[in-house]
Structures are given as structure tokens and as C-alpha cells.
Amino acid sequence: ELKVEQNPLFLSMQEGKNYTIYCNYSTTSDRLYWYRQDPGKSLESLFVLLSNGAVKQEGRLMASLDTKARLSTLHITAAVHDLSATYFCAVDAGTSYGKLTFGQGTILTVHP
Amino acid sequence: GAVVSQHPSRVICKSGTSVKIECRSLDFQATTMFWYRQFPKQSLMLMATSNEGSKATYEQGVEKDKFLINHASLTLSTLTVTSAHPEDSSFYICSASIREEQFFGPGTRLTVL
Numbered sequence: 001e002l003k004v005e006q007n008p009l010f011l012s013m014q015e016g017k018n019y020t021i022y023c024n025y026s027t028t029s030d031r032l033y034w035y036r037q038d039p040g041k042s043l044e045s046l047f048v049l050l051s052n053g054a055v056k057q058e059g060r061l062m063a064s065l066d067t068k069a070r071l072s073t074l075h076i077t078a079a080v081h082d083l084s085a086t087y088f089c090a091v092d093a094g095t096s097y098g099k100l101t102f103g104q105g106t107i108l109t110v111h112p
Numbered sequence: 113g114a115v116v117s118q119h120p121s122r123v124i125c126k127s128g129t130s131v132k133i134e135c136r137s138l139d140f141q142a143t144t145m146f147w148y149r150q151f152p153k154q155s156l157m158l159m160a161t162s163n164e165g166s167k168a169t170y171e172q173g174v175e176k177d178k179f180l181i182n183h184a185s186l187t188l189s190t191l192t193v194t195s196a197h198p199e200d201s202s203f204y205i206c207s208a209s210i211r212e213e214q215f216f217g218p219g220t221r222l223t224v225l
Binding site for chain 2: 031033035040041042043045048050088090092096097098099100101102103104105
């Protein structure tokens with residue numbers, strides 16, 4: 001059974017600081033997704049990582065994938081309040097696309 | 113990008129009634145759609161895979177007779193929660209994929225009184 005574990009589960013950051021969220025998974029996969037969820041809303045796609053060594057950046061967020069270590073990271077640079085949300089990683093280990101197993105989620109709060 | 117819609121966005125029903133939730137792919141065809149459930153302050157859990165023209169595949173622990181899935185066309189999947197009870201109250205989210213890209217619907221919040 002595929003397990004996806006995120007840490008930390010709760011992250012309280014000061015504006016301007018940097019931090020990293022980690023996502024470990026238990027089986028071979030090269031399809032890793034990061035999502036943002038605001039309260040009461042559905043998921044917003046942040047990154048799709050499809051190969052070992054993949055690195056993608058968008059604004060203050062950067063995600064990477066190490067398939068050998070079964071590890072993905074989401075790095076936050078110079079956090080701002082608008083980044084406050086819950087962040088999920090998800091792994092697709094199926095033979096066809098779409099069946100995702102999600103991590104527990106990381107609740108990020110950015111305060112002044 | 114591709115859009116997935118859900119209807120209704122919010123529903124409140126009495127215990128014992130049935131509720132139908134629709135998931136539509138608006139600008140693409142989806143032979144497969146996925147239904148997830150998210151309880152408050154928890155992660156998303158896959159409930160079932162909806163297959164156009166054939167039976168849905170349910171995840172372990174999900175009662176197929178309680179959560180009826182119909183995928184009668186390439187753009188529509190429906191999830192019917194039969195004889196709903198308060199413990200079925202949750203946020204239901206569907207998704208569809210175009211190759212490796214996943215597109216999530218806006219979700220349906222079900223409250224069973």
C-alpha cells in the first residue's frame with residue numbers, strides 16, 4: 001500500500017523567512033504533484049513533477065523530486081501572508097494517470 | 113486549462129435521504145474520473161474510479177452499494193450517496209486527467225442532518 005507522508009504538518013512562519021516542506025513516499029513513482037488548498041475550497045495545482053531531478057519554480061515556491069530517495073520538497077522563499085494555506089503533495093503510482101494518494105497536508109501560517 | 117465542474121456546490125439533506133452529485137468535464141472528454149472525499153481538517157482520500165461505460169472501481173473500505181457511481185457519458189460522472197447519514201457529511205471532490213495533468217472540480221460540501 002502506497003504511503004505518502006508530509007512534514008511538518010503545521011508550519012508557522014514569519015514573513016520574509018524561508019522554509020521547506022518534505023514529502024516522502026513509499027513506492028516507486030515518478031509522478032508527484034503539489035497542491036494548495038484554501039479553507040472551504042478545492043485544490044489548486046502548483047507543480048507537476050514527472051522525472052527524477054525535476055525542479056520547478058513559480059514565484060516564491062520551488063518544488064523538486066528525487067525519485068531514488070522517494071522524496072519531494074516544496075521550498076518557500078521569503079514567505080508572505082498570501083501563502084498561508086494548506087499544501088498537499090500527492091503521488092500517482094498507478095499504471096495509468098489520475099489515481100492519486102495524498103499526503104496528510106501541511107498547514108502553513110505566515111504571520112508578520 | 114481544462115475545467116471540471118461539480119453540482120451542487122453545497123447540499124444539506126436529512127438523514128436517510130439520497131443525494132446525487134454531478135461531475136462534468138466541460139471542455140474535454142474523460143473516460144475516467146475520480147471521486148475523493150475530504151473530512152474536516154483531513155486529507156483527500158480516493159473513494160472510487162469512475163469508468164465511462166463500465167462499473168466503477170471502489171477503494172477498500174468504500175461501500176459500493178452506498179456510494180453509487182454512474183459514468184454514462186464521456187463528460188459526466190455522478191456520485192449518489194444513498195441513505196445518507198451524518199457520518200457521510202464531507203467535502204466530495206471529483207477529478208479528471210488529461211495525461212499527467214489532473215483537473216479537480218470545485219467540490220461539493222454535503223451536510224447530513
